[in-house]
Amino acid sequence: MSGGIFYRILVIVGFVSLFHSAYSAAQHRSYLRLNELDFLGLPLDISIQAIFSLYLIVYGVLQVSGKFKEIKASAELDNKSWGTFRNIPSFYTFSHRGKAFSQFYQPPTTKSHLEEVE
Amino acid sequence: MSSKNKTENVAYNELAIRYNLSVVEYVRTSMAALSGCTAGLLGLTGLYGAAFYIFAVTSLWLMVLFKAGFKTWKNYFISRKGLLTNGFFGHLFTYILCWTFIYGMVHVY
Numbered sequence: 001m002s003g004g005i006f007y008r009i010l011v012i013v014g015f016v017s018l019f020h021s022a023y024s025a026a027q028h029r030s031y032l033r034l035n036e037l038d039f040l041g042l043p044l045d046i047s048i049q050a051i052f053s054l055y056l057i058v059y060g061v062l063q064v065s066g067k068f069k070e071i072k073a074s075a076e077l078d079n080k081s082w083g084t085f086r087n088i089p090s091f092y093t094f095s096h097r098g099k100a101f102s103q104f105y106q107p108p109t110t111k112s113h114l115e116e117v118e
Numbered sequence: 119m120s121s122k123n124k125t126e127n128v129a130y131n132e133l134a135i136r137y138n139l140s141v142v143e144y145v146r147t148s149m150a151a152l153s154g155c156t157a158g159l160l161g162l163t164g165l166y167g168a169a170f171y172i173f174a175v176t177s178l179w180l181m182v183l184f185k186a187g188f189k190t191w192k193n194y195f196i197s198r199k200g201l202l203t204n205g206f207f208g209h210l211f212t213y214i215l216c217w218t219f220i221y222g223m224v225h226v227y
Contacts, residue, residue: 018152022159026224039161039225047160054156058178061148065141068186068194069134075193076131 007063014057021050130196138194142182142201149178150209154216161225162217171213175206 024046032039070076099105153174157167179202186194195201 018155018159022155022220022224025159025161029225042161050156050159054152054174055177057152058145058149059181062145062181062185065144068138068141069131070193071130071134071138071196072193073129073131075134 004064007060011057011060011064014053014060017049017053018057021046021053024049135196139204143205145182146175146178146205146209147212149174150212151216154213155220157213158217158220158222159224161221163221167214167217171210174213175202175209 025042028042028046029039100107153171156174157170160170162170179198182201183191183198191198
């Protein structure tokens with residue numbers, strides 16, 4: 001998640017920059033008022049900073065908001081093999097009675113031995 | 119979980135569709151608020167503000183497509199026209215709210 005932190009910082013920087021340009025605009029406005037000039041539009045640098053920081057924030061938010069998921073229903077199953085679906089762990093047999101046919105098989109002798117195995 | 123689309127005969131994962139749309143919705147809401155703040159900051163009035171909104175929506179649409187990939191967006195969304203037009207007017211009100219508020223903060227007072 002180091003990329004996530006990077007984009008979070010990008011969003012914060014964008015907010016600070018946007019606030020700064022808003023403050024600059026307010027100051028420009030008060031400068032015009034004190035000098036009794038007409039408002040003809042903001043200085044170009046403030047406009048550029050505002051739009052740039054808007055894009056910075058939106059890009060950061062877009063990256064922070066999370067990755068898109070594949071909408072194809074089979075997207076998650078594409079890289080699984082057929083054998084994966086046949087694998088049912090609940091039906092595993094660890095103690096099959098066929099082991100009694102082995103020539104090395106030693107049958108349990110006492111009842112306590114039976115309980116121990118189980 | 120999955121629904122059959124008759125026309126294309128492709129099964130979609132509905133959960134993933136909804137998740138993607140909620141991500142886009144989140145970004146669009148924040149974009150509406152922020153571009154409203156920027157429009158108010160720039161001192162836009164009247165139709166210039168509306169034009170700025172259309173500009174912001176379109177550029178966000180391009181950014182979303184860029185994130186999904188211009189060639190691979192079909193893996194994530196069913197239609198990209200819907201991505202552009204969904205909630206256009208709903209977010210316009212968020213935009214106007216922020217626009218007028220910040221305009222008042224910066225340019226009037």
